[in-house]
Amino acid sequence: MSVPKPKTKMCFYDNHRFACNDWKWGNFRQHCHAEYRTGETCGMKMVYQTLPVAEKCQMCQKIERKQRRYEKHRTDYSRWAAENPTKYRFSIEKAVEEMKVLAEEIKRLMSEKQARYMAVGNPRRA
Ligand SMILES: [Zn+2]
Known part of the structure; x- marks a missing residue:
């Protein structure tokens, strides 16, 4: 012993x-x-x-904030594209760029979250 x-x-x-x-x-x-x-x-x-x-947990809150920002850019983009694509060309380009960045960040956060919970596993019940 x-x-x-x-x-x-x-x-x-x-x-x-x-x-x-x-x-x-x-x-x-x-x-x-x-x-x-x-x-x-x-x-x-x-x-x-x-x-x-x-x-919700910090990670989900962070993801949701980014999703809301993404959604806002998408709405702006559609509105500008429908109204006057030439006039709003630069705004549209900027929105598209922002959406690309946000989509990448959302993807990264989601896989980070998944990896974290996979690594820890589900808590065991006593
Ligand atoms: Zn969560």
């Missing part, structure tokens, strides 16, 4: 669940009993309790 190591980062944690269904770990709550006996660190995080959060 090995000497029990101090356990500081394992077992049961609060789980904050956002409106978008994404989540993050909260405060450490307690060790799991099995691991307490063996003195091994399980290194596993399990859900102590799920705390609902009314708003």
Whole structure:
């Protein structure tokens, strides 16, 4: 039997669940009993309790802000193109450029979000 190591980062944690269904770990709550006996660190995080959060997570909020900006440029673009494409040529070009940049950023944020939740995996229920 090995000497029990101090356990500081394992077992049961609060789980904050956002409106978008994404989540993050909260405060450490307690060790799991099995691991307490063996003195091994399980290194596993399990859900102590799920705390609902009314708003969406930071990542989703960021993505939504960019989507709204994208939508605004798209609306402007259609309006200018319908009204007078020649007169609004430069505005149209600028809107198209902005949309391209925003579309790239949205794509990047979405894959970042996906990669993060894939890496962590779904929280285990205690
Ligand atoms: Zn989210």
